[in-house]
Amino acid sequence: MQEILDIFLEKSKQHHSNIIYAQIYKNDVLKEEFRLFPVKTRLNIWSVSKPFVAMAAGIAEREGLITLDEYIYPWFEKYFPSNPSENLYKIKIRDLLTMSSGQKDPLFFCDGPERYREKDWVRYFFQNDSFPYTPGTHFVYSNFCSYILSVLLEEKSGTGLLNYLRYRFFEPVGIPNPDWTLCPQGHCMAANGLYLTIDELARFGHLLLHEGALNGKQIVPKNFVMDACRKHIDSYNPLTERPDYQS
Known part of the structure; x- marks a missing residue:
């Protein structure tokens, strides 16, 4: 196992990747690990935050708060532009999960300049894209699909996403007192901003x-x-526009 870890670290070095922590498990047992720092500190896991939002949707569906094929417009119509695209009325929760909401552009990501200027991200999403595609037919990688889903789950549950998941998910998985960045309106950032240790992330992988x-x-x-x-929908690499990965 140590040899495998050494090969991984050497390959990462050759590709100029900075590895902070790495672990190898076999049959759910930790066999080898690497630490750049002596303490296993929590780090921003960036887009790995997104599947945690998906797990929240799965729990909410089990509890009867949502169905995957329900339309989202009753909760967000007040944010629509004055002459909204018909496709806005066709977006379902399932389309947010598969990043096929019908939007044309990804809009801003975590380090985009709009991230620091915009105060109302929900309004920004619905007001700043023409939604030319029928929802469920066209994949566009966008932080906003996870974010809007998070806002909807908060509206449905009556509490913040982190609080909703605290005892339903985080505590049972072994992630006490989780940290998740909020947007300017106080909603969970959702698409990124969740901070975990490598051990906590590994437990999610085991789940x-x-x-x-x-x-x-x-x-x-x-x-x-x-x-x-x-697989749910054909997707493409947003950097190369090649259909070289699947959603």
């Missing part, structure tokens, strides 16, 4: 490998996790 279960407890519905891990 996915075990189809939503961990330590003998089914935390997220099995069918939802299995469905989340299969």
Whole structure:
């Protein structure tokens, strides 16, 4: 196992990647690990935050708060432009999960200049894109799909996403007192901004490998996790515009 870890670290170095922590597990048991720092500190896991939002949707579906095929417009119509695209009325929760909301552009990411200027991200999303595609037909990688889904889940549950997941997900997985950045309106940033240690992230990986279960407890519905891990729509690399990965 140490040899495999050494090869990984050397390959990463050749590609100018800075590895802070790395772990190798076998049969759910930690076999080898690398630490650049002596303390396993929490770091921003960036877009790995997105599947945590998806798990929240799976739990909310189990609790009857949402259905994946319900339309989102009743909760967001007040943010629509004066002459909205008909496609805005066709967006379903499922389309947010598959990043196929019908939008043309990704809009801003975590380090975009708009990130620091815009105060109302929900209004920005609905007002700043023409939504030319029928929802569910065209993949566009966008932080806003996870963010809008997070806002909807907060509206449905009556609490912040982090608080909604605290005892339904984070505590059972072994992530106490989680840290998640908020937007200017106080909504969970959702698409990024979740801070975890490598051990906490590994436990989430084990949950996915075990189809939503961990330590003998089914935390997220099995069918939802299995469905989340299969292909739903053809997608493309936003940097090269080549269809070289799948969603």
